Amino acid sequence: MATRNANIGKSVDWVTIILYAILIICGWFSICGASYDFTNHDFFSFATRSGKQLIWIGFALVIGIVLLNIEKKYYELLAYPVYAAFIALLIVTIFIAPDTKGSHSWLVFGPVKVQPAEFAKFATALALGKLISTYNFSISKRSDFIKALAIIILPMLLIIAQSETGSALVYLAFFLVLYREGMTGSLLLVGVCAVVYFILGISLGDQSFATMPVDTGRFAVLLIIPVITALMLRIYAHDNKRALIVLLTSLGTTLAAYLASRYFVPFNICIVQIAVCVLIFLYLLIVYSLERRAPYILIGIFALASVGFHYSCDYVFNNVLEDYQQARIRVTLGLDVDDKGVGYNVNQSKIAIGSGGVFGKGFLKGTQTKLDYVPEQATDFIFCTIGEEKGFVGSAFVLILFGAFILRLLRLAERQGSNRFARVYGYSIVCIFTLHLLINIGMVLGLTPVIGIPLPFFSYGGSSLWGFTIMLAIFLRMDSERTVR
Numbered sequence: 001m002a003t004r005n006a007n008i009g010k011s012v013d014w015v016t017i018i019l020y021a022i023l024i025i026c027g028w029f030s031i032c033g034a035s036y037d038f039t040n041h042d043f044f045s046f047a048t049r050s051g052k053q054l055i056w057i058g059f060a061l062v063i064g065i066v067l068l069n070i071e072k073k074y075y076e077l078l079a080y081p082v083y084a085a086f087i088a089l090l091i092v093t094i095f096i097a098p099d100t101k102g103s104h105s106w107l108v109f110g111p112v113k114v115q116p117a118e119f120a121k122f123a124t125a126l127a128l129g130k131l132i133s134t135y136n137f138s139i140s141k142r143s144d145f146i147k148a149l150a151i152i153i154l155p156m157l158l159i160i161a162q163s164e165t166g167s168a169l170v171y172l173a174f175f176l177v178l179y180r181e182g183m184t185g186s187l188l189l190v191g192v193c194a195v196v197y198f199i200l201g202i203s204l205g206d207q208s209f210a211t212m213p214v215d216t217g218r219f220a221v222l223l224i225i226p227v228i229t230a231l232m233l234r235i236y237a238h239d240n241k242r243a244l245i246v247l248l249t250s251l252g253t254t255l256a257a258y259l260a261s262r263y264f265v266p267f268n269i270c271i272v273q274i275a276v277c278v279l280i281f282l283y284l285l286i287v288y289s290l291e292r293r294a295p296y297i298l299i300g301i302f303a304l305a306s307v308g309f310h311y312s313c314d315y316v317f318n319n320v321l322e323d324y325q326q327a328r329i330r331v332t333l334g335l336d337v338d339d340k341g342v343g344y345n346v347n348q349s350k351i352a353i354g355s356g357g358v359f360g361k362g363f364l365k366g367t368q369t370k371l372d373y374v375p376e377q378a379t380d381f382i383f384c385t386i387g388e389e390k391g392f393v394g395s396a397f398v399l400i401l402f403g404a405f406i407l408r409l410l411r412l413a414e415r416q417g418s419n420r421f422a423r424v425y426g427y428s429i430v431c432i433f434t435l436h437l438l439i440n441i442g443m444v445l446g447l448t449p450v451i452g453i454p455l456p457f458f459s460y461g462g463s464s465l466w467g468f469t470i471m472l473a474i475f476l477r478m479d480s481e482r483t484v485r
Contacts (some may be wrong), residue, residue: 008068008069008477008480010361011481012068012479012480012482013408013476013479013480016408016409016412016476017476018298019401019408020457022401023401023402023405023456023457023458024057024060024457024465026384026398026401026457026458027051027457027458027459028053028054028057029363030385030386030389030458031050031053031382031458031460032364033363033385034049034377034378034385034460035048035460036050036364038185047193049378049460051143052460053460053465055462056462056465057464059466060462060465060466061469063466063469063470063473064355064472065468067470067477068477068480069477070477072478073158074131075126075318075474075477076127076130076133077125079129079311080127082123082126083123083124083127083151083308086119086120086123086124086155087155087158088117089116090117090120090158090159090162091158093105093116093162094161094162095105095390097162097398102163103162103163103164104162104163105117105159105162105164105167110460113463114463115463115464117155117159117164117167117168117434118167118463118467119463119467120155121170121171121432121467121471122430122471124151124155124171124174125424125428125429125432125471126425126474127151128148128174128177128424129420129422129424129425129428131144131147132148132153132181132420132424133419135423138182139183140182141271144290145178145183150224152171155168155171156168165451166439166451166452166453167452167453169435169439170435170439170453170464172191172435173431173435174428174431175187175188175191176427177424177427177431180427181420181424186232186236189228189232190302193228194309196224197221197224197306197309197310198313200217200220200221200257201218201313201314202217202317203217204216204217204220204385212266213266213268214261214268214269214270215270218310219270219273221310222277222307223251223254225303225306225307225310226246226277226280227247227250227251227301228297228306229246229280230243230244230246230247231301232295232299232302233246233295233296236299237296237299242287246280246283249276250276250280253272253276254269254272254273256301257272274307275400277306277307278304278307281299281300281303281304282300284296284297284300285297288300313462317329329449346444346445346446346450347446348368348374348375349383349384349446350445350446351368352366352374352377352384352387352388352446353383353384353387353395353445354387355368355385356390356394356395357391357392358391358392359390359391359393359394360388360389360390360391360393360394361389361391362389364389365389366385366388366389368384368388372438378459378460379454379459379461380444380450380452380453380454380459381443381444382455383395383398383440383444383458384444386398386458398458402456403435406433406434406437409426409429409433409472409475410427410430411432412476412479413427413475415479415482416478416482417477417482419478421478422475422478424476425474425478426475426479427446427473429475432471433456433468434467436453436455436456437456439451439453439476440455440459441451441455456468
């Protein structure tokens, strides 16, 4: 017979709580090392960052205990009102938040600064879980899918309006949740293609063929589009014949244009490639009109839209992004070397991590961090302190801790079974934690652009710590009330 867990102390997942506690403790010691001042040795002084972090940790524990004692039915009942409240708060923040390093995302209450975007994550996860758990909801239904997209995209747009692009990117984690709940993999493929088009276009955009007026980046992207289109025809339309026709025709036409331009009259063969993509669209439109199968028209639209997206990337990169954002992307892609400018943070971070060696220099003995060579070393770049003081072994230990923590949450999310509300919420926080970890570590190592993503439980500050604690506590409460057989 099914029974409900009643005693929160017995039913809560203590393994997750222990991992959370270890991460919090390791994070506090890292902040001690990152913010250590030779003139002030008191880590518990509220005048220091380590002392202030203790206050945030204390409040986080109180918040967590309170949320653990609220029944799951109230989270489900209040999911939409809480989401609406944070959407309203995000709107208000745009207009009343002071300018903080170019963004308007922090609300100031005396000595306390709060970033609503950090708390809107759990509200979005609750609303998404509520929607998907609604009776008769199906991700394959267009109206239901649009509702799910709206819940995710609305806070993203509001956070972007606050000039907090990094925080907005975290909301892409929710698309992985939709995929887990039945969203077609074609949308993920489209997302991957968009990233590839952007990187190729920017990385090779400054290069051209020696004897022809052809942008190498544009040529590469326009060559890939028909290949991916043919692949989609085979996978989603199950039409190997037409996939082969599209592939051979596009490659053959491009090769003929290349040879004609090189050996006869030089011209921009990208024009021919664009014409090929348009012809592919028209061809698939005709096939759709004859067979009335949706995949053909959708794949045709993908081919045409890919061309438009690629050209829009150039415009966005050169005319929409700020100069420092362009510079960060170019440095990350290895197009520019600017160790004294926008690449300074990453360069100093690499030096700090590399200087730690295998076992590190020891607690409070890191020279790069103690002498403040690494900007934001207690917040976004906190991992470099771990690398310098604890070395490869300490860094690996922290990553293993995070891996165990995320895998445990994944197990809890999966064991929710038919409880879609708890399952969707659980997968939401799993994806959020994972994305934060990957982007922050990648940023510190120079693998991703510097976009200001905190490392969960390690980066200094109350907003991120409270936000992550709230997400976790709510899910642990949900898991404690799961049906046990």
